[in-house]
Amino acid sequence: MAVTIDPRPTVFGDRFIVTGSYDAADATIDLSAFLSSIDFAGANSSGASAAVPITDTGATPPSQDVYFQPIVRIDGTSLRIAAGLADQAAEAGTFFAIGRRA
Helix, strand or coil, X not given: CCCEECCCCEEECCEEXXXXXXXXCCCEEEXXXXXXXXXXXXXXXXXXXXXXXXXXXXXXXXXXEEECCCEEEEECCEEEEECCCCCCCCCCEEEXXXXXXX
């Protein structure tokens, strides 16, 4: 695992913002050393996401490309990161989380 936590977190009141990066193989990011609970989290792929063509019969043109971002699920004080589409390969990226300080 190569999760890297940025060395300068932001604190406001009892809230803490943690940012960092992760490798494609990192499916879980444990933030229990920083946060006692997580209110919100997000992630961005570091590379260009693959386009997935979709067809919308009510649109002109009827076919367009959609780009899926990683899916982030909050699990206690950890983040679970998955590719945005079932057959899409996981990619490295960056993340942020806002929660209560530990």
